[in-house]
Amino acid sequence: MNVEIVDDYQALSATVAQRIIKTVKEKPDALICIAGGDTPLGVFSALVDASRKGDVDLTQAAFVGLDEWLGLSKADKGSCREMVWGHFFDHLTLREEQICFFDGRTAAPAEECRRVDRFISDRGGISLVVLGIGMNGHIGFNEPGAATDTYCHIVDLDAVTQSVSAKYFDQPRQVKQGITLGMKTILEANSVILMASGEKKAAIVAQTVREPATPAIPATLLKSHPRLQVVVDKPAASRL
Ligand code: GLP
Numbered sequence: 267m268n269v270e271i272v273d274d275y276q277a278l279s280a281t282v283a284q285r286i287i288k289t290v291k292e293k294p295d296a297l298i299c300i301a302g303g304d305t306p307l308g309v310f311s312a313l314v315d316a317s318r319k320g321d322v323d324l325t326q327a328a329f330v331g332l333d334e335w336l337g338l339s340k341a342d343k344g345s346c347r348e349m350v351w352g353h354f355f356d357h358l359t360l361r362e363e364q365i366c367f368f369d370g371r372t373a374a375p376a377e378e379c380r381r382v383d384r385f386i387s388d389r390g391g392i393s394l395v396v397l398g399i400g401m402n403g404h405i406g407f408n409e410p411g412a413a414t415d416t417y418c419h420i421v422d423l424d425a426v427t428q429s430v431s432a433k434y435f436d437q438p439r440q441v442k443q444g445i446t447l448g449m450k451t452i453l454e455a456n457s458v459i460l461m462a463s464g465e466k467k468a469a470i471v472a473q474t475v476r477e478p479a480t481p482a483i484p485a486t487l488l489k490s491h492p493r494l495q496v497v498v499d500k501p502a503a504s505r506l
Pocket of ligand 1: 301302303304305306332333397398399400401405406407427
């Protein structure tokens with residue numbers, strides 16, 4: 267696992283944003299998946315700036331969401347949808363058909379999974395997936411113990427994920443399940459970037475880099491991907 271260590275969060279965000287821009291320049295109709303959560307917020311802001319300056323043309327590109335808390339919608343502060351729209355899509359002029367995102371309030375979760383699977387396959391797969399890493403090594407909501415042969419599916423959330431979730435919400439919430447792209451969806455993407463920032467991620471980053479691929483640490487399962495780029499800032503690399 268090759269790890270690129272950059273100085274700080276700003277450099278991390280700029281590096282990953284440049285990689286997305288390069289992907290879209292090479293393939294204007296690229297399908298990009300960017301995680302929700304706190305880590306990619308700087309990437310969103312760098313991409314919005316680049317788009318406003320005309321440094322990247324996103325008019326032909328498409329975006330697919332990585333995951334969502336089951337039961338939450340865009341109206342719920344801290345949902346993945348609310349965060350990605352609030353920091354990214356609301357600041358771009360994309361057409362509705364360019365975006366596919368899980369509806370966490372769906373009454374038919376299995377059909378919702380197939381809808382997102384279809385969006386991806388109709389576009390010939392994902393060009394680039396940009397991932398964060400959970401405190402327990404999860405990728406999207408592929409939790410410890412994750413199978414590698416899954417496409418979009420529903421997950422029972424790990425206790426760590428349930429307790430970490432409080433940082434996103436403005437009120438106490440019981441989130442027990444998530445809906446996520448599966449490890450197979452992610453491993454079938456043309457390229458994968460795993461990003462991590464901050465000292466609190468240092469232990470899981472070190473474990474991910476050192477341990478052989480194991481479902482106990484889902485991020486290690488990315489090691490089999492031929493075009494995986496791991497980018498971390500110095501605090502997140504401090505235990506390497
Ligand atoms: C969250 C999300 C993931 C995210 C990861 C890290 O629970 N489900 O999509 O990548 O955990 O989140 P953060 O970037 O906020 O640390």
